[in-house]
Amino acid sequence: MNSEKIPATVITGFLGAGKTTLVRNLLATANGKRIALIINEFGDLGVDGDVLAGCGDETCTEDDIVELTNGCICCTVADDFVPTMTKLLNSDRRPDHIVIETSGLALPQPLVNAFNWPEIREQVTVDGVVTVVDSAAVADGKFAHDHHAVDAQRQADENLDHESPLEELFEDQITCADMIILNKSDLVNEAQMAGVEHDVRHSTQKRVKMIRAGKDNAPGADILLGLGVGTEADIENRKSHHELHHADGHEHDHDDFESFVVEGGEVSDMTALPQKLVDIIEKHDVLRLKGFCAVKDRDMRLVVQAVGNRIDTYFDRDWNEGEARVSRLVVIGLHDFDENGVKDEVAAALT
Numbered sequence: 543m544n545s546e547k548i549p550a551t552v553i554t555g556f557l558g559a560g561k562t563t564l565v566r567n568l569l570a571t572a573n574g575k576r577i578a579l580i581i582n583e584f585g586d587l588g589v590d591g592d593v594l595a596g597c598g599d600e601t602c603t604e605d606d607i608v609e610l611t612n613g614c615i616c617c618t619v620a621d622d623f624v625p626t627m628t629k630l631l632n633s634d635r636r637p638d639h640i641v642i643e644t645s646g647l648a649l650p651q652p653l654v655n656a657f658n659w660p661e662i663r664e665q666v667t668v669d670g671v672v673t674v675v676d677s678a679a680v681a682d683g684k685f686a687h688d689h690h691a692v693d694a695q696r697q698a699d700e701n702l703d704h705e706s707p708l709e710e711l712f713e714d715q716i717t718c719a720d721m722i723i724l725n726k727s728d729l730v731n732e733a734q735m736a737g738v739e740h741d742v743r744h745s746t747q748k749r750v751k752m753i754r755a756g757k758d759n760a761p762g763a764d765i766l767l768g769l770g771v772g773t774e775a776d777i778e779n780r781k782s783h784h785e786l787h788h789a790d791g792h793e794h795d796h797d798d799f800e801s802f803v804v805e806g807g808e809v810s811d812m813t814a815l816p817q818k819l820v821d822i823i824e825k826h827d828v829l830r831l832k833g834f835c836a837v838k839d840r841d842m843r844l845v846v847q848a849v850g851n852r853i854d855t856y857f858d859r860d861w862n863e864g865e866a867r868v869s870r871l872v873v874i875g876l877h878d879f880d881e882n883g884v885k886d887e888v889a890a891a892l893t
């Protein structure tokens with residue numbers, strides 16, 4: 543690896559696996575290293591950047607965070623990512639290291655490939671791709687082969703030859719990894735964890751270092767940075783399902799998933815809110831729900847984070863002066879979920 547190039551670490555992993563949490567810990571343990579952070583989200587709210595900026599850590603300053611919210615990074619590489627990188631590289635505050643958090647639905651391959659573009663290749667190299675895995679979701683069988691769904695899809699369209707969208711994405715993100723973080727180990731027992739390790743190991747042909755992590759033992763910058771792989775040179779060996787099955791140049795898109803924002807006013811009963819949301823999530827099989835709520839008679843903003851039916855809520859910061867006290871939640875599900883039903887029910891919960 544050319545030592546003059548700026549190393550860039552790509553953090554990927556499915557919706558809610560714990561990427562932003564990991565990035566926060568990475569920044570907090572960076573030991574003065576100047577890190578520029580590029581965050582991409584599916585859904586246009588910019589929750590991740592806002593969560594980091596609202597976390598109060600000195601290391602999470604808004605100056606060094608660039609949010610790309612115009613779509614998923616793997617589909618907007620040319621329009622969004624490359625110009626952002628070029629701007630970053632031409633600025634007077636060149637970083638020591640760049641960290642890119644992809645959206646949970648992104649295929650890392652097109653992003654890594656962008657590091658082979660001439661204007662980027664000369665100045666930056668991919669230090670490594672770190673894939674975060676939600677061990678609890680894997681143990682629940684969320685990414686397991688869903689033969690029933692695939693068969694139903696095949697009957698509907700004989701040209702379709704893919705696994706469930708969740709399984710495909712999971713494997714693509716694992717295939718691209720230089721290091722795998724088996725996260726949320728605190729939510730599973732030892733036997734389940736061994737099963738998760740086995741499943742992940744069998745989702746890729748490569749031997750990749752796997753690290754267990756959880757709420758109280760998140761890996762820091764010393765482990766995540768400095769892999770020195772130069773992944774862009776090896777991208778041909780990490781093809782995604784999409785690249786393998788659509789050699790015709792057919793555009794990859796995210797039609798399998800749907801995302802929207804639900805807005806509401808102040809929530810009157812915050813103690814009832816989590817259960818109301820969990821009921822909606824379970825009824826409609828919502829994959830991810832996150833955002834901020836205003837709560838009646840409270841000066842602070844309530845963060846809401848739900849991954850499947852696991853929900854966390856906490857106050858992160860005071861509402862700023864002049865800031866509208868509104869509640870806004872991003873909801874993400876598979877494309878065939880009842881979007882209007884979810885919108886109405888979430889809106890009703892935000893009252």
Ligand SMILES: Nc1nc2c(ncn2[C@@H]2O[C@H](COP(=O)(O)OP(=O)(O)OP(=O)(O)O)[C@@H](O)[C@H]2O)c(=O)[nH]1
Binds near residue numbers: 646728849
């Ligand atoms: N129990 C437990 N919860 C975790 C862990 N890591 C993250 N979480 C929680 O999981 C939820 C999602 O975490 P994020 O870090 O926002 O996940 P993400 O991958 O950035 O999510 P997206 O950007 O929406 O794909 C939050 O409520 C976190 O507090 C962990 O190791 N253990």
